[in-house]
Amino acid sequence: MSQTWLISGSPGCGKTSWILKTMLSHPGACGYLRLDGHSDIGLEQASNSGIDQAFLKDQIPQLLDLSETQHASRSQQGDLLALIELPQFHSPQHADLAGIDPRIKNQLEALQLQPDRHLHFGRDHELPSKDKLEFQKLESLNLSLNRSVWDPPSLNTFWFELVNGAYGDVYRAKALMNLPDGRSMFFNWIVSQESSQFLPLQEISDPNGRPASLSELVVQGKHLDCLRIQSTIDLCLLNDAVLEMHQMPLRDQQKEAIPSS
Amino acid sequence: MNHAIISCLHANLPAVEAVLNDIDRQGINTITCLGDLVGYGPQPNEVVELIRKRGIATCQGCWDEDIIDGLNACECSYPSQLAERRGHLAHQWTDDQLTDENKSFLASLPTSLRRDRLLFVHGSPNSQHEYLLPDMDAFAALERVETAGADILFCGHTHQPYVRELRDGSIRVRLQNADHDCDQGEELTLPMRKIVNAGSVGEPRHGSTNATYVIHNDATDEVEIKEVAYDVARTCQAIVEAGLPKVFAWRLSHGFEFAEQAEDASHVCER
Amino acid sequence: MIERWALVSGLRGNLKTYDLIQRDLKKTRGVTSLFVLGDLVGPERNCDALLDRLKNPHRGDLKPDCIYGWWEEQLLAERGFRGERKADALRLSQGEDAVNALLNTVNPSNLNWLASLQFGFIELDCALIHGSSSDVGDNLTSETSPLILLDRLTRLNVNRLFTARSTKQFHLELTGGGINSQVKDLNGKREQQQEVPKRSVIGIGAGLNYTLYDVGSDKTHFLTAGSKTNPKRNGFA
Numbered sequence: 001m002s003q004t005w006l007i008s009g010s011p012g013c014g015k016t017s018w019i020l021k022t023m024l025s026h027p028g029a030c031g032y033l034r035l036d037g038h039s040d041i042g043l044e045q046a047s048n049s050g051i052d053q054a055f056l057k058d059q060i061p062q063l064l065d066l067s068e069t070q071h072a073s074r075s076q077q078g079d080l081l082a083l084i085e086l087p088q089f090h091s092p093q094h095a096d097l098a099g100i101d102p103r104i105k106n107q108l109e110a111l112q113l114q115p116d117r118h119l120h121f122g123r124d125h126e127l128p129s130k131d132k133l134e135f136q137k138l139e140s141l142n143l144s145l146n147r148s149v150w151d152p153p154s155l156n157t158f159w160f161e162l163v164n165g166a167y168g169d170v171y172r173a174k175a176l177m178n179l180p181d182g183r184s185m186f187f188n189w190i191v192s193q194e195s196s197q198f199l200p201l202q203e204i205s206d207p208n209g210r211p212a213s214l215s216e217l218v219v220q221g222k223h224l225d226c227l228r229i230q231s232t233i234d235l236c237l238l239n240d241a242v243l244e245m246h247q248m249p250l251r252d253q254q255k256e257a258i259p260s261s
Numbered sequence: 262m263n264h265a266i267i268s269c270l271h272a273n274l275p276a277v278e279a280v281l282n283d284i285d286r287q288g289i290n291t292i293t294c295l296g297d298l299v300g301y302g303p304q305p306n307e308v309v310e311l312i313r314k315r316g317i318a319t320c321q322g323c324w325d326e327d328i329i330d331g332l333n334a335c336e337c338s339y340p341s342q343l344a345e346r347r348g349h350l351a352h353q354w355t356d357d358q359l360t361d362e363n364k365s366f367l368a369s370l371p372t373s374l375r376r377d378r379l380l381f382v383h384g385s386p387n388s389q390h391e392y393l394l395p396d397m398d399a400f401a402a403l404e405r406v407e408t409a410g411a412d413i414l415f416c417g418h419t420h421q422p423y424v425r426e427l428r429d430g431s432i433r434v435r436l437q438n439a440d441h442d443c444d445q446g447e448e449l450t451l452p453m454r455k456i457v458n459a460g461s462v463g464e465p466r467h468g469s470t471n472a473t474y475v476i477h478n479d480a481t482d483e484v485e486i487k488e489v490a491y492d493v494a495r496t497c498q499a500i501v502e503a504g505l506p507k508v509f510a511w512r513l514s515h516g517f518e519f520a521e522q523a524e525d526a527s528h529v530c531e532r
Numbered sequence: 533m534i535e536r537w538a539l540v541s542g543l544r545g546n547l548k549t550y551d552l553i554q555r556d557l558k559k560t561r562g563v564t565s566l567f568v569l570g571d572l573v574g575p576e577r578n579c580d581a582l583l584d585r586l587k588n589p590h591r592g593d594l595k596p597d598c599i600y601g602w603w604e605e606q607l608l609a610e611r612g613f614r615g616e617r618k619a620d621a622l623r624l625s626q627g628e629d630a631v632n633a634l635l636n637t638v639n640p641s642n643l644n645w646l647a648s649l650q651f652g653f654i655e656l657d658c659a660l661i662h663g664s665s666s667d668v669g670d671n672l673t674s675e676t677s678p679l680i681l682l683d684r685l686t687r688l689n690v691n692r693l694f695t696a697r698s699t700k701q702f703h704l705e706l707t708g709g710g711i712n713s714q715v716k717d718l719n720g721k722r723e724q725q726q727e728v729p730k731r732s733v734i735g736i737g738a739g740l741n742y743t744l745y746d747v748g749s750d751k752t753h754f755l756t757a758g759s760k761t762n763p764k765r766n767g768f769a
Contacts, residue, residue, distance in 0.1 A: 400679060400682045400683065401682075402713075407677075408679075408680065422718065424715070427711060428711075428714075429711065431709040432708075433728070434706055436703070437703045437752075438700070438702035438703070439701040439702070449677070451679060484716075486716070486717065488718065
């Protein structure tokens with residue numbers, strides 16, 4: 001039987017990680033949708049960068065995109081587990097389904113999605129509770145880095161500086177970044193955890209010019225110095241000539257690996 | 262007699278003043294400076310002028326050399342594109358600031374200083390750009406001291422102060438050449454030598470923001486590594502006021518280097 | 533197949549010497565590679581005929597792999613291939629006449645080929661260089677301090693360094709020993725012991741004197757082209 005759950009929580013509480021884990025242990029088909037949250041006073045929601053969707057799709061290639069899949073085709077998947085991710089700062093005032101924000105309800109109805117359950121991080125014990133961050137004030141920065149490729153040691157330094165406060169107080173940072181060897185790396189950091197999570201995606205881009213895969217950086221925190229973040233990033237990205245220097249030997253290796261016969 | 266060795270001042274005037282005060286308080290009159298008076302920091306002219314005024318014997322560092330000869334450090338000196346571009350930016354800024362007189366002073370500095378069995382260099386006797394890290398191959402480290410004909414080699418450049426004693430060394434060899442039918446075996450006993458790294462006054466990289474330098478007693482050969490607290494906030498403010506990248510101030514105030522150091526300790530620039 | 537290298541240097545334009553070595557190699561079993569470790573040119577004679585033969589081997593020649601040596605470095609520097617550097621080392625040691633003599637021994641049409649030659653080869657765990665990684669003119673001999681030899685091996689991280697600059701033939705093997713090191717820093721003191729790694733430096737000779745190296749057994753044979761010396765006499769394990 002098909003199930004539809006709405007999973008909400010504040011930034012960095014572990015929604016996407018929990019969703020991935022739950023989907024991997026579900027024997028049947030899985031669907032995913034990430035909704036834009038609504039900003040509260042002083043608390044700015046990060047706009048939907050597509051990072052979570054791209055990351056989950058990479059980990060579970062057969063994942064259904066609930067925003068594109070019609071209700072009819074969903075109902076044919078008898079044991080579909082549809083998980084809807086919602087960034088939400090504060091705990092709902094009412095329990096279970098009654099606690100869903102009416103604005104969210106409308107959005108879901110338009111997509112013919114009706115949750116059977118609503119789980120909120122920090123309220124429902126079924127969810128892990130290690131990160132119950134209460135934010136009073138939060139700014140958000142979204143940077144599109146599509147087609148950009150990083151010098152790997154520079155990326156290392158930039159990320160270290162970013163999460164350690166060189167460009168303002170960062171509470172949360174996540175990103176998909178392209179490396180010159182074709183890999184796309186998922187970077188994930190939250191202030192309450194000691195270290196960053198770095199995960200290479202399964203999909204590798206061909207060494208032919210700039211990659212087409214999604215690349216975004218989302219930073220949430222206070223007093224973020226967007227101009228300095230951008231100017232440091234500019235110092236770290238590879239130009240076409242240097243990218244070609246990295247890609248040429250990779251193309252040669254590919255040629256050697258494929259016999260000419 | 263005690264003498265003090267300072268290195269890698271990097272245009273950080275409050276740090277230089279604090280270290281010189283600390284040395285003066287101990288009644289030490291002989292000071293040797295191992296170069297990198299300028300680079301990254303906000304007060305290049307003030308630091309050069311203070312060293313000149315005090316008449317401190319100084320050898321040339323890689324930054325001092327690059328300011329005079331133009332930026333010709335090989336690319337592999339930088340561990341990342343970001344570090345390289347920040348380095349170039351700092352170089353350009355320093356070049357614009359330094360007076361001709363101070364540039365002439367940097368140009369006049371020797372690459373090494375020798376006092377009897379003590380040799381003073383910035384990086385290594387081979388190059389101002391070579392890093393002698395504390396855990397580099399012990400034979401290669403001994404070779405640097407021995408080939409230079411010194412008992413104790415004083416260096417800087419790594420920004421990490423240390424004293425390394427190399428002793429009880431030997432190498433056994435077996436030789437065959439075209440004129441001999443039989444093998445010749447022999448053993449070479451290696452001499453005991455020391456490498457003393459003075460750390461950094463203006464850009465420490467040992468886990469805290471304190472400036473470091475060393476004191477050597479030339480009668481007992483005892484070496485003491487000294488840490489001196491200074492007004493880091495004053496330097497950080499000067500960095501921002503000078504229009505240098507704010508991230509330099511952030512890095513300095515957290516005990517990180519302005520940029521980063523090359524990671525390959527054995528790398529020798531062949532240019 | 534057993535791999536056996538022939539290592540040659542210091543031909544200095546002498547085609548006759550090279551021809552004798554090629555004849556020797558034809559008679560020697562199992563030589564798989566010929567490495568010419570620099571000093572293809574020299575001031576004594578016109579070098580163009582030798583350079584043509586190296587570039588375009590005769591039928592039956594073992595094809596040579598060449599790197600540049602000290603004399604090429606002087607020639608290329610004087611001809612403007614090394615930035616602002618000139619043939620300073622040659623000028624200092626042998627005077628202006630030697631520089632002029634060298635310039636006259638090589639047709640300018642050969643300079644681009646000489647300039648395309650590499651500094652050295654790394655084959656398996658062996659480095660093949662005219663001098664050493666320190667300098668093309670690094671004159672390593674069996675009398676050089678083992679500490680310096682060990683340093684040159686360490687810089688390249690190889691087990692065997694084949695060098696030609698000294699023109700001598702020798703095989704010096706580091707067989708043992710060690711060193712103690714104590715480091716004191718702000719975190720305290722630590723002790724380290726380091727063993728001498730089993731590594732070798734091999735001088736390959738020059739001119740008629742050349743070297744065969746059996747890769748599998750790590751044996752060197754010091755030979756003289758055109759002589760009837762039994763290669764086994766100088767075998768060295």
